[in-house]
Amino acid sequence: MTAYTEYDIVRHDMQTIAFYNLENLFNLVDDTLSNDPDLLPRSPKKWTHRRYQNKLRKLGFAIGNIGKKETGKHPAIVGLAEVENASVIEDLIASKPLEDCNYSYVHYNSPDERGMDVALLYDTTSFEVLESETFTIDLSNESGCPEYTRDILLVTGTLDAELIHVVINHWSSRREGIKETETKRLASSRKLRTIITAIQLKFENAKIVVLGDFNDGPHNTSIKQLVKGLNLYNPMETLQSYHRGSVFHFGRWNLFDQILCTTNFFNWSKKGFEFHKAEIFDEDFLKLIKGPFRGTPFRTFVGKKYKGGYSDHFPVYAIFKKSDKLTGLNEVI
Numbered sequence: 001m002t003a004y005t006e007y008d009i010v011r012h013d014m015q016t017i018a019f020y021n022l023e024n025l026f027n028l029v030d031d032t033l034s035n036d037p038d039l040l041p042r043s044p045k046k047w048t049h050r051r052y053q054n055k056l057r058k059l060g061f062a063i064g065n066i067g068k069k070e071t072g073k074h075p076a077i078v079g080l081a082e083v084e085n086a087s088v089i090e091d092l093i094a095s096k097p098l099e100d101c102n103y104s105y106v107h108y109n110s111p112d113e114r115g116m117d118v119a120l121l122y123d124t125t126s127f128e129v130l131e132s133e134t135f136t137i138d139l140s141n142e143s144g145c146p147e148y149t150r151d152i153l154l155v156t157g158t159l160d161a162e163l164i165h166v167v168i169n170h171w172s173s174r175r176e177g178i179k180e181t182e183t184k185r186l187a188s189s190r191k192l193r194t195i196i197t198a199i200q201l202k203f204e205n206a207k208i209v210v211l212g213d214f215n216d217g218p219h220n221t222s223i224k225q226l227v228k229g230l231n232l233y234n235p236m237e238t239l240q241s242y243h244r245g246s247v248f249h250f251g252r253w254n255l256f257d258q259i260l261c262t263t264n265f266f267n268w269s270k271k272g273f274e275f276h277k278a279e280i281f282d283e284d285f286l287k288l289i290k291g292p293f294r295g296t297p298f299r300t301f302v303g304k305k306y307k308g309g310y311s312d313h314f315p316v317y318a319i320f321k322k323s324d325k326l327t328g329l330n331e332v333i
Contacts, residue, residue: 010071010072013321013322014070014071014276014321015160016066016067016317016319016320017211017259017318018078018079018211018316018317019081019168019212019213019257019258020078020311020313020315021080021082021213022059023300024039024116025083025084026084027087028047028049045304045306051306057096057097058309060095062281062285063075063315064101065281070319071319074101076122076123076159076160077122077123077159077166078121079119079121079166080118080121082170083119084115084116089105089107089121090105103122103124104129106132108132108151110134110149110150111148111149118150120166120168126159126160127159128157128158129157130156130158130163131156134152135154135191136151137149137184149172150169150170152167153167154195155167155168159273161271162207162272163207164209165199165206166209167209167212168212169212170213171184181215182221185214185215186221188214189221189222189225189226196230196232206262207261207272209260209318210258210261213313214257217240218234219237223260227260233266234260235260235275235278236259236316239279239280241253245314246314257314257315259278261318273320273322274320274321275318276318276319278318279317279318279319281317285298286314297310297311299311
């Protein structure tokens with residue numbers, strides 16, 4: 001794997017914020033806090049040190065190149081899903097493709113039944129963390145017993161000296177059926193709405209970026225009620241098509257991985273960031289190159305069969321830009 005050396009111009013007026021579901025980034029340690037029997041050396045999946053290192057290297061290469069065509073550099077902020085613990089994040093940061101990226105992270109263990117968490121990677125030269133906290137989704141099954149999923153992570157900090165709030169999500173899956181699990185995602189949507197409302201009450205004109213694998217698309221109720229109720233902008237609405245998405249399930253594309261932002265990212269301020277564009281990072285190296293599923297994500301596993309790829313999801317990203325509208329110029333320093 002080689003980096004995009006043709007993009008040598010670094011855009012200091014731009015920053016990338018990305019999200020990536022890493023498809024079960026688990027290490028080889030039998031963690032008592034994680035339900036990871038399939039991802040151990042003696043498991044049917046035969047999760048070995050070599051396979052783990054290969055996945056770290058590939059994920060690191062993918063992350064380091066997100067948004068690089070536009071900005072000439074790695075992302076300032078990356079929301080992550082499906083990480084087992086802090087140890088795997090540290091291993092990812094230490095991988096060869098990311099070792100010079102100055103990444104640190106924010107992570108909390110969540111009560112998820114599968115032992116998976118969300119986390120935030122950030123370049124310490126671009127983003128300073130001021131505070132962070134997690135929020136638990138209150139769920140219960142038909143018998144009234146509690147169910148546990150990933151917490152929502154809120155990180156507040158300064159991106160090139162501008163205060164922003166980043167909220168990372170990984171909502172309940174559709175594994176048991178779309179309708180059967182919809183109430184869980186609606187509960188997560190309500191919790192997210194409460195979090196955003198609290199931020200807006202605490203901070204005047206708060207700039208908020210919402211990232212996640214929502215397991216719902218832009219046109220599902222759980223997402224649309226956020227956009228309408230909180231005056232958010234969802235650029236992913238225009239990206240999904242019959243031929244394109246972030247994840248391919250049951251013969252169709254879905255855009256479950258999304259980035260939303262508050263509409264004040266469209267209000268010009270002399271020193272502030274504005275929304276520039278959003279995209280699915282579906283470069284060819286992340287895709288299967290042949291067979292009936294050609295063009296879909298190159299996965300680590302299909303069932304219990306090892307494929308040696310990156311993830312079953314494509315990353316998504318948004319570019320934010322500082323522009324000098326007084327002169328009409330966008331300087332490259």
